[in-house]
Amino acid sequence: MVIEPRKGWFDLELGELWRYRELGYFLVWRDIKVRFKQTVVGALWAIIQPVVLMVVFTFVFGKFGGKLAPPPGIPRPIFYFAALLPWSYFSQALLNSTGSVVGSQTIVTRVYFPRLILPLEAVFPGFLDYIMAAIVLIVLMFAYHVPFSFRLLAIPPITLIAALAAFGAGAWLSGSNALYRDIREGTPFLVQILMFTSPVVLPASRLPVWFRPIYALDPMTGVIEAIRWAVVGHAAFPTELVLISLGVSLLLVITGVIYFRRIEEIIVDVV
Amino acid sequence: MSSDDTDVAIRVRGLSKRYLLGERQPYRRVGEALSRAVLKPFRATTTPQGRETIWAVKDISFDLKQGEILGIIGRNGAGKSTLLRLLSKIAIPTAGRAEVYGRVGTLLEVGTGFHPELTGRENVFLNGAILGMTKKEIQSKYDEINAFAQIEKLMETPVKLYSSGQRVRLAFSVAAHLEPEILFIDEVLAVGDAAFQQKCLGKMEEVAGAGRTVVFVSHTMGMITRLCTRAMWVDGGQIVMDGTAADVVEAYLAQGYSSEGRWVHPEDADCGKELRIRSIELLAPDGAPRSSIPFNDGIEVRMSHEVRTPLPTVALTINLVDMAGNVILITSNLDADPSHTSWEPGCYTHTATIPGGLLRPGRYLIGAGARIPGLGLLDDHFRTLSFEILPDRSSIRERRPGLLAPVIPWVPQSDHD
Numbered sequence: 001m002v003i004e005p006r007k008g009w010f011d012l013e014l015g016e017l018w019r020y021r022e023l024g025y026f027l028v029w030r031d032i033k034v035r036f037k038q039t040v041v042g043a044l045w046a047i048i049q050p051v052v053l054m055v056v057f058t059f060v061f062g063k064f065g066g067k068l069a070p071p072p073g074i075p076r077p078i079f080y081f082a083a084l085l086p087w088s089y090f091s092q093a094l095l096n097s098t099g100s101v102v103g104s105q106t107i108v109t110r111v112y113f114p115r116l117i118l119p120l121e122a123v124f125p126g127f128l129d130y131i132m133a134a135i136v137l138i139v140l141m142f143a144y145h146v147p148f149s150f151r152l153l154a155i156p157p158i159t160l161i162a163a164l165a166a167f168g169a170g171a172w173l174s175g176s177n178a179l180y181r182d183i184r185e186g187t188p189f190l191v192q193i194l195m196f197t198s199p200v201v202l203p204a205s206r207l208p209v210w211f212r213p214i215y216a217l218d219p220m221t222g223v224i225e226a227i228r229w230a231v232v233g234h235a236a237f238p239t240e241l242v243l244i245s246l247g248v249s250l251l252l253v254i255t256g257v258i259y260f261r262r263i264e265e266i267i268v269d270v271v
Numbered sequence: 272m273s274s275d276d277t278d279v280a281i282r283v284r285g286l287s288k289r290y291l292l293g294e295r296q297p298y299r300r301v302g303e304a305l306s307r308a309v310l311k312p313f314r315a316t317t318t319p320q321g322r323e324t325i326w327a328v329k330d331i332s333f334d335l336k337q338g339e340i341l342g343i344i345g346r347n348g349a350g351k352s353t354l355l356r357l358l359s360k361i362a363i364p365t366a367g368r369a370e371v372y373g374r375v376g377t378l379l380e381v382g383t384g385f386h387p388e389l390t391g392r393e394n395v396f397l398n399g400a401i402l403g404m405t406k407k408e409i410q411s412k413y414d415e416i417n418a419f420a421q422i423e424k425l426m427e428t429p430v431k432l433y434s435s436g437q438r439v440r441l442a443f444s445v446a447a448h449l450e451p452e453i454l455f456i457d458e459v460l461a462v463g464d465a466a467f468q469q470k471c472l473g474k475m476e477e478v479a480g481a482g483r484t485v486v487f488v489s490h491t492m493g494m495i496t497r498l499c500t501r502a503m504w505v506d507g508g509q510i511v512m513d514g515t516a517a518d519v520v521e522a523y524l525a526q527g528y529s530s531e532g533r534w535v536h537p538e539d540a541d542c543g544k545e546l547r548i549r550s551i552e553l554l555a556p557d558g559a560p561r562s563s564i565p566f567n568d569g570i571e572v573r574m575s576h577e578v579r580t581p582l583p584t585v586a587l588t589i590n591l592v593d594m595a596g597n598v599i600l601i602t603s604n605l606d607a608d609p610s611h612t613s614w615e616p617g618c619y620t621h622t623a624t625i626p627g628g629l630l631r632p633g634r635y636l637i638g639a640g641a642r643i644p645g646l647g648l649l650d651d652h653f654r655t656l657s658f659e660i661l662p663d664r665s666s667i668r669e670r671r672p673g674l675l676a677p678v679i680p681w682v683p684q685s686d687h688d
Contacts, residue, residue, distance in 0.1 A: 003286075003360055003369040026400035030386060030393075037388045037429075110379040111401055112360035265363040269290060 012261055017114045024121045031096075031125040046129030047136050050084040057084075061201060068201060074232050075144040081137055082231040083200040083224045089130045090162045090220055091191045096122035097170020098187045101178045101267060108268060115264055116257065119170040123163050130159065137231070151230040158226045158242070161249050165219035168252025171260045178267040199224040204241060216244035219252070280453055280484040281335040281358065285367035287508075288328040288353055327353040329508040330367070335501075337373075337452075340485040342499035342516055344492065344523050350508035351488045352457055355379070358486065359455045373484070376402060376451030383442075387431035391422065391441055394430050398445045412448045419470075420444035447474045453484045472498075490653070492520045492596020517595075524594050524636060524654065532560035534655045545582060546649040549575040549618070551589075551639050553658055562656070566632060566663035570625040574639045575618060576650070582614040586644050589623050592636045592654055599630070599674060605644075629677045632662040 039045055054077055061068045062076040070079040100118035101108060108115060134155075141148065177183040195201070198220045204212050215221050222245025225238040328350045335341055343351045356362040358369055359377040384401040385394050395416055399409035409416075417423055420440045422433075430438060456475075475498060479485055489495055495502055495516055502519035504512040512519050532553040554571040555561040564570055572589050584605070591599040602623055604611065636654040643649060668676040 001360065001371045001375065003357060003364060003371065005364055005366060022405055023400050026397055026406075030389065030397050033393065034386055034388045104384075107384045107401055109361065110383045111377055111403075112375075113401070113403075268362055 006261070006265065012257060013114060017116055017120075020113050020117055023113055024117050024124075027117065027121040028124045031122070032128055035125065043132060046132040050081060050088045050133050051136060053084050053088075054081045057201070068206070070203070071205065071234060074234055075140075075146065078137075078140055078144050078146055078232060079228065080200070081140055082228045083198075085130070085133050085137055086159060086162050086223050086227050087195060087198065087200050087220065088133060089126045089159065090166050090223070091195065092129065093123040093126045093163065093166035094169055094173075094191060095187060096126065097166055098173040098177055099184060100170065101174040102181075102184065105178075115267065116171065116260055119174040119256075119260070120167055122170060122174075123166045126166075127163075141231070146232060149233060151233055154230045154237075155227055158223055158230070161219060161242070161246050162223045164249040164253050165223075165245075168249060168254075168256040171256030172252070175260045175263045175267055179263065179270060194218065194220070199228075203228070204238065205235065213240065213244055216241040217248055219245040219249045221245055278337045279334050279370075280337045280339070280372055281333075281486070282370045283334070283358070283367070284332050284369070286328060286331045286354070286357060286364055286369050287326060287366040288357055288362060289324050289326050289365040291324050326508045328357060328364075331505075331508070331510055332367075333503070333510065333513060335484060335486070337484055338482045339501055340479050340487065340499045342495035342502040342519075343486065343488045343505055344490075344495060344502060344520065345505040345511075349506045351505050352379075353508070354505065355455050355457055355486065355488050371453060373452030374403075376446075376449040376454045378402075378446050378449075378455065379457045385430055385438065385442060388429055390429055391420075391426040391433070394441065395426075395445055398442065399449075402446060402449055403451075404449060416444045416448050419447060419474075447478075451483070453486070454478060455486050457488045491598075492524060492592070493598065494596075496520050496595055520596055521594060524592075524596065525634075525657075532562040532656065532658060534652070536652075545578075545580045546585065546614075546641050547577050547579065548639050548641060548650045548652055549577055551637065551652065551655055553637065553656060554622075562658045563661055564658060565627075565661050566666060567627045569627040570630075570637075570658075571622060572625065572637060572639075573620060573622045575620040576641060577618045578614045578616050580616060582643065582649075584612045584644060585614055585649065586642050587621060588640045588642070590638050590640065590653060591625065591630075592638070593674065594634050594636070597674065599635070600625070626677075628666075628668075629675055630660045631668075631673070631676045632660045634659050 036043065041048070057080040058076045062070065062080075070076050097119040100122040101115065104118055107113075108118075140146075173183055173187060177187075198218055199215075204215055204221060204225055207215055222238065222242040226242050229235065229237050331354060343354065345351050353362065356379070357364050358371065359375060359379070361377070361379075384398055386397065389397065392413075395413065396406070396409050400406070404412075417426060420443075422437050422440060425433060425437060430441070433441070472494075475485075479498060485498075487495070487499060499516040502514065502516040503510055504519050504523045512522055533550065534552070535550045536547060550573075552560045552573045553562060553564070554573055556568075574587065574589060576587065578585075587604045588601050589603075590601040593599055602625070604621060634657060636657050638651075638653040638655040640651040640653060641649040642651075666676075668678070
């Protein structure tokens with residue numbers, strides 16, 4: 001092992017990240033265990049949030065939304081829940097990832113490991129909640145007689161885009177959070193705002209065509225539109241939106257990883 | 272870099288670490304710094320302009336052979352811990368280079384990453400993984416770890432319900448079974464009860480005996496002389512002295528201590544916010560300070576301290592250390608009066624007299640400290656005053672070996688009744 005100052009921007013040591021994957025598994029396992037031990041309703045929290053939001057949205061926007069009401073012919077609960085499924089995952093993963101470095105400061109200052117594991121690991125425990133919420137979606141689809149189709153197979157790969165976006169943004173925010181604690185105060189607010197500006201409430205089809213690619217710069221736009229398509233199939237697959245969102249997610253990941261590595265030195269001294 | 276000698280475990284060349292003092296402020300506000308937060312990392316982080324910097328470690332070079340046990344000593348803030356953090360890769364150096372050959376284990380504090388909600392068993396796995404063990408290794412050593420910790424019954428209980436002693440046992444057991452080729456330790460042995468500490472020391476000696484390389488940072492000179500083959504005295508981030516443990520420890524202990532029988536806290540020192548020890552004096556019967564004490568005289572220690580904010584129970588201690596670093600005794604105001612439970616702001620003076628005829632002639636160091644039991648240190652001046660017990664020709668006790676030379680009553684009994 002050689003210890004020396006970092007050289008250059010692209011001294012990313014990604015191979016090392018792979019060598020430490022077992023620690024990553026353990027941290028994911030810890031997060032899941034702890035969550036289920038600390039909360040009384042445990043697993044139920046994974047579904048309470050999206051279900052409650054679905055009920056609220058169905059009532060508020062579905063009934064009084066006017067222009068915001070979902071397109072006719074799609075059961076409203078399904079319309080909203082199909083969007084809240086990836087959204088809940090993304091918001092939780094992003095918040096976890098943002099808090100990951102500060103939350104692990106005792107480890108960070110006492111043991112060496114590639115710190116990038118922290119914001120990366122933090123996007124995995126949410127998959128468990130995702131699966132539970134997906135079961136609720138299946139139940140809803142039965143209840144509203146929405147037919148199951150092969151389109152549903154697109155959900156896992158599309159979800160991966162949400163995970164990439166959460167990790168990329170998490171790499172940016174978790175490192176900054178260690179230096180500037182305002183990030184922790186600001187992120188929940190940001191996430192809240194993003195929900196209302198995302199297609200959870202405002203589907204891209206309601207926006208002018210020229211604006212849609214700009215809309216897709218929010219990586220969750222492509223994800224939500226694609227998952228709605230997979231569940232209800234009301235229109236063509238939103239290829240353009242998905243590609244833009246995927247591109248933005250990848251860009252977030254690449255710049256986030258570089259940024260994180262650049263400030264890692266300061267994080268360890270400061271956190 | 273030459274690699275002629277294959278038995279080198281650690282090779283350090285010009286290793287340096289600079290901290291920006293501004294950077295040490297825990298965190299700033301976004302308003303001041305949002306643009307910098309984003310832009311700064313993309314500027315060169317190694318050219319701080321117009322900011323105060325401090326070299327915590329500066330241009331340190333040394334080679335450590337496999338199987339050597341190196342003790343690093345020095346006062347607080349000398350750079351010992353930073354050096355260890357650099358060698359274990361936790362902190363990233365500003366300049367220089369270190370090569371470390373072999374699997375590294377780091378023990379900067381036991382129980383790193385313990386989660387209170389998880390059970391003992393779960394924490395063994397988590398902590399093991401954090402310390403760098405694979406799942407297989409932990410599984411194969413689990414029974415040993417369990418037996419070493421001696422808390423089998425609690426392994427399925429959440430760690431939050433453990434006593435601090437039980438936590439330390441479990442944590443050290445995991446760490447002790449890490450079996451790295453190179454082990455970095457920072458003062459972890461100063462925990463747990465005496466019996467467990469002995470056990471830990473035994474484990475350390477076993478590690479040392481197995482030919483593994485150890486770098487050990489400690490304030491406990493007795494431990495350094497006992498465990499280490501080599502010692503390095505660090506001050507101001509640089510090596511002051513490097514040699515056999517006995518030589519370095521002796522030189523370290525001999526320096527810089529007031530030998531006028533009186534020590535007064537320097538005014539500019541910024542330690543001791545809530546409580547500050549103001550002076551420590553060794554008094555002659557006429558009340559004047561002295562540093563040479565006749566063998567049979569009592570050692571009268573006067574300690575003054577200033578309480579700056581109202582405080583609960585405070586343990587004031589006076590400690591006595593010999594030149595090999597062995598702690599001879601520690602006495603506390605709470606020993607005789609455990610009921611003293613509150614302190615108002617003000618200045619206080621206490622006197623404690625260590626009985627005469629107890630210590631063998633020779634040099635000793637005395638110091639004082641104050642802590643809130645269970646919460647932490649308020650002020651610490653360990654090893655502050657140096658003094659000498661003068662030989663007494665008329666006593667034969669002083670010439671015998673042994674740390675202490677007290678008179679112990681021998682009571683004759685008749686065998687003829």
